[in-house]
Amino acid sequence: MPLALVATPVPPPAPEKPDGAAAVLRAALHRGPLGRGSISRETGLSPAAVSRHTTELLALGLVHEPPGPKAGAGPGRPSIPLDIDTRYHLAAGVHIAVPRLTFSLTDLRGRVVAQEQLPRRQPQRDAYRDVAEIADRLPGFLRRHAQGRSVLGLGAVTGGWVDPVLGTVVENSALGWADVPLRQVLQETTRLPVHVESHARALARAEVLFGAGRSGDLVHLVVGNVVDAAIVAGGTLLRGRRSGAGGIAHLPVPSSTLRCPCGGTGCLEATVSDRAFAERAAAEGITPRPELGLLLAAARSGDPAALELCRTRLRLVAHAVALLLDMMSPHVLVVTEAVTLHLPELFPVLRDEVARHTRREPGGLVRPSSFGREALAVAAGAPVLGAVHQDPLSLRTVGALR
Numbered sequence: 001m002p003l004a005l006v007a008t009p010v011p012p013p014a015p016e017k018p019d020g021a022a023a024v025l026r027a028a029l030h031r032g033p034l035g036r037g038s039i040s041r042e043t044g045l046s047p048a049a050v051s052r053h054t055t056e057l058l059a060l061g062l063v064h065e066p067p068g069p070k071a072g073a074g075p076g077r078p079s080i081p082l083d084i085d086t087r088y089h090l091a092a093g094v095h096i097a098v099p100r101l102t103f104s105l106t107d108l109r110g111r112v113v114a115q116e117q118l119p120r121r122q123p124q125r126d127a128y129r130d131v132a133e134i135a136d137r138l139p140g141f142l143r144r145h146a147q148g149r150s151v152l153g154l155g156a157v158t159g160g161w162v163d164p165v166l167g168t169v170v171e172n173s174a175l176g177w178a179d180v181p182l183r184q185v186l187q188e189t190t191r192l193p194v195h196v197e198s199h200a201r202a203l204a205r206a207e208v209l210f211g212a213g214r215s216g217d218l219v220h221l222v223v224g225n226v227v228d229a230a231i232v233a234g235g236t237l238l239r240g241r242r243s244g245a246g247g248i249a250h251l252p253v254p255s256s257t258l259r260c261p262c263g264g265t266g267c268l269e270a271t272v273s274d275r276a277f278a279e280r281a282a283a284e285g286i287t288p289r290p291e292l293g294l295l296l297a298a299a300r301s302g303d304p305a306a307l308e309l310c311r312t313r314l315r316l317v318a319h320a321v322a323l324l325l326d327m328m329s330p331h332v333l334v335v336t337e338a339v340t341l342h343l344p345e346l347f348p349v350l351r352d353e354v355a356r357h358t359r360r361e362p363g364g365l366v367r368p369s370s371f372g373r374e375a376l377a378v379a380a381g382a383p384v385l386g387a388v389h390q391d392p393l394s395l396r397t398v399g400a401l402r
């Protein structure tokens with residue numbers, strides 16, 4: 001174990017070049033194992049700076065020199081390739097959704113090491129009961145799965161309007177939460193540094209670090225019980241005033257006349273959410289109860305009415321996708337949504353409908369999440385991993401990752 005994780009807080013010296021260590025770490029993440037010369041070319045840092053940052057990252061246990069052939073076996077010293085070291089550190093996370101809590105541990109490459117799910121008592125509108133449940137369950141989860149590795153912090157992720165700066169859930173209508181100081185109460189109960197983030201932005205960050213968003217220009221649309229979007233431009237997550245960017249739940253859907261709790265009609269979330277389609281499936285006699293899982297199971301078994309209802313949802317979602325493509329012109333637009341997750345063969349229905357509503361070519365641009373059925377677990381840990389990859393030297397101070 002590296003010596004860096006001592007329990008004495010040490011103020012970090014101001015780095016000469018704040019982005020240097022993060023750039024070296026990012027190069028190892030995306031291209032590792034990679035020789036120092038290649039890292040220098042890739043990052044634009046001088047060989048001396050790469051060498052200094054490598055020493056810092058090695059001491060923190062964030063990179064290592066895996067055994068294997070040395071790169072650049074020409075004249076001079078051979079270059080020992082660097083890679084991300086996944087042996088020492090883990091990110092803990094909890095994803096809070098209407099039906100369940102998902103606990104996860106992810107390594108520095110964003111790979112899910114362990115996850116457990118806990119059904120939520122419903123209806124459950126008291127955020128503090130969820131927090132008590134998380135605090136109760138987390139220590140056992142970490143004991144069972146962390147196996148001596150250091151837990152860098154706890155990500156707390158949910159849908160809707162989340163302000164990571166203040167650490168609050170401003171509004172999650174599906175949970176019935178408003179102005180919940182999630183970071184403060186979780187920090188008090190778990191004693192871990194807590195990073196609060198919205199589901200859409202957490203997954204957008206994960207796509208940039210570990211998935212399809214390496215170009216740094218990405219839009220991520222989440223359609224679940226909550227519908228929202230996240231926008232990454234030039235590698236930076238757009239937050240907007242009070243972290244309200246990407247709140248597209250109340251965009252109008254032209255053909256919809258469904259009532260929305262906001263008082264309007266035909267809002268995107270009220271029209272396409274998991275709950276809306278579960279209720280629609282039950283109302284149309286496709287499922288005995290309003291449960292999205294039953295609709296998906298019926299569609300998977302080939303029920304024509306269930307399949308058509310799934311296609312209808314994708315056609316409605318396509319309006320929002322087309323609008324986001326036109327507005328943001330990203331390199332990639334990722335859609336995380338249950339129908340395309342469970343019936344990936346229906347993804348072309350979404351793409352074809354997007355093509356009808358935009359002048360851009362959605363062919364290679366619109367794609368499903370890189371994380372498939374692990375998306376909730378990855379989302380939960382992503383704010384912690386994002387903080388480490390953004391500012392790796394902050395690990396030199398205990399509790400600095402806030």
Ligand SMILES: [Zn+2]
Nearest residue numbers: 250260262267
């Ligand atoms: Zn509305």
